[in-house]
Amino acid sequence: MSIKIRLTIMSFLQFFVWGAWLITIANYWFGTKNWDGTEFGAIFATMGIASLFMPTLVGIIADRWVNAERLYILLHLLYAICLIYLAKVDNPNSFFTLMLLAMCCYMPTLALSNSIAYSSLTQGNYDLIKAFPPIRVWGTVGFIAAMWITNLTGNKATEIQFYIAAAGSIFLSLYALLAIPKCPPQHLTKENAKLSEILGLEAFKLFGNYKMALFFIFSMFLGAALQLTNAYGDVFLSEFANFPKYMDSFVVERSTIIMSISQISETLFILAIPFFLKRFGIRNVMLIAMLAWVLRFGLFAYGDPSSGLWMIILSCIVYGMAFDFFNISGSLFVETSTDSKIRSSAQGLFMMMTNGFGAILGSRVSGWLIDKYFTHSYTNASDLASYLDTQADNPKFLEVIAHKKIQINDGVFDQVIQVKEWPHIWLAFAAYTLVIAIAFALLFKHKHEYKSQ
Incomplete structure (x- = not known):
């Protein structure tokens, strides 16, 4: 089996074990458990808390001491165990604790999976910009498959969604053990090395570079936007059931299927990334992503399950551009702008800013804002x-x-x-991303050079 096929299967499973519950957990929290809305924001904040330190810490370990694929296998096994216990919890405090442990195991695997793919493709002399997107697109397919399985089996509001994810993660660990190539540490400590080098902290020096620091800051703000749509997208559609004229609509009954259009759209835009990068450059591609977020939220604000259904569907289509053009292109930007010796820790930093600080900003602030004003x-x-x-x-x-x-x-x-009051909520989010897009256009300068291998 070729390395590209092996990495493709890994990518599929990597996101399958996340998609089984990420979009539907709000229905479980509010519908089945009937727990407090403010506390729900804390659940999504666990991704941010875990991403503040775990991806970078695990990345440092992978760069210096332990094979990346071994860490990857161990973390997925621990993630599965946490999910199994999570499904049995019956109070929000214990649920928060177990979810935090689960995220401490899962979030670093996002960066590790990128590092493993980049390392393996580089060893095979592949052009990363051409080879990586077609592999990563299968992660989105895995996410969609998990969403559909959860929804069509009637488990979008039950604990079974966590068992589905746990089973997938156990299978992924076994698969990685047998099929993923070895990725040994690339950065060994030299004699008379500085303390920062001994501790594996060289990646943090990237913050001393103006362009990289600016990129990481905007990554944080865009990471917040991603958490908004993950946390509230499915429950937004489900709450149209509050309106008698919409309560029997397909949008309400199969909200997760509607939301999966977003991931289907991802598959198309991921494959389009090489073309857009070559034609427009990384800066403009990321700016397009930010403007797409504005459109994503704006269309949600005016959409409804009847005459405004086309706006909901178009919003889901636009999501593919909004997510991929920043997150996937951003990961490639980090890979091509940093030394391979700090590959894993640099990807960990990117994850720290998007899914760490960004997730906390998006989940905590939005939860407070929605409860107080909307x-x-x-x-x-x-x-x-x-x-x-x-x-x-x-x-x-x-x-x-x-x-x-x-x-x-x-x-x-x-x-x-x-x-x-969902229309005003989405318009507030649209205004937020519009401000980010304008600031990025004015401040971030980068000349992109595409070199095909």
């Missing part, structure tokens, strides 16, 4: 019915209330009903 509370049936553009005695309105297991006594609910 969430309405209702105790009166008539007020809620007016907001939902129906009558309090409308049979479908009563069906919505019954589904929430809430009783109405003399027009008053026996508990508070909270409704998020």
Whole structure:
């Protein structure tokens, strides 16, 4: 089996074990467990907390002391164990602790998988810009496959999604043990080496380079945008069930399938990356990604399951460009702009900024912002019915209330009903990414030179 095929299978499984729960966990949290919305932001923040130190730490170890593929196998086994226990947890605090442990195991494997692929392709004398995207695209296919399996088996709001991911991760560990080539450390310590070199901290010197530091800062801000769509995309579509006129729509019933259009779009835009990089250069490709994020959020703001369905679908299509043109191109930018001796730790830094600081910024700030400014509370049936553009005695309105297991006594609910004002939420996110795009266009200067091998 060729190295490209082996790496392709690894990429498929790498994202399968994430896609099985990442987009649907909000339905499990809010729908099945009925836990607090503010605490949910903390769950997505675990990815950021783990990414603050684990990808860089593991990258340093892989660069200096332990084969990257061995670390990769161990971390996926530990990730599977954490998920199995996570499925059995019945309180949010314990859930947070186990999710944090799971993310400490999984998040560094994202950077490691890139490092393993780059190392193997470089040894095979492949052109990275041409060879890597067709391999990485199968990661997106794996993500889609996992989403569909979770949704079509009726498990988008159950703990089974975690078992699906755990089974995939165990299989990936066994596969990597048998099929992934050895990736030994490239950076051995010299005599009379400086302390920073002994500790493997050379990658942090990249922050001393203006262009690289600026790139990492914008990576953080774009990482925040990614967390917004991961955390709230599926639950946004599911909450159209609050509106009687939309409650029976395909968008509500199969929200995860609709969201998977985003990942299907990724497969097309990943394959287009070599063409766009060659024609427009890395700076313009990343700027296009930022403008695509603006469009992504803006279309969500005005979309709905009937007349505005085309906007929801177009938003999902645009997501492929928004995600790939920055994250995949950014990973290639780091690889081609740094020494191969610090390959794993440099990729770890990129992961730290996007999925570390960026994830924390996106999940924590957005959770606070949504709860404080864009969430309405209702105790009166008539007020809620007016907001939902129906009558309090409308049979479908009563069906919505019954589904929430809430009783109405003399027009008053026996508990508070909270409704998020999604159009304004998405417009706020669109404004955020527009500011980032303008700042990037003004500040980031880079002359891209494409060299085909």
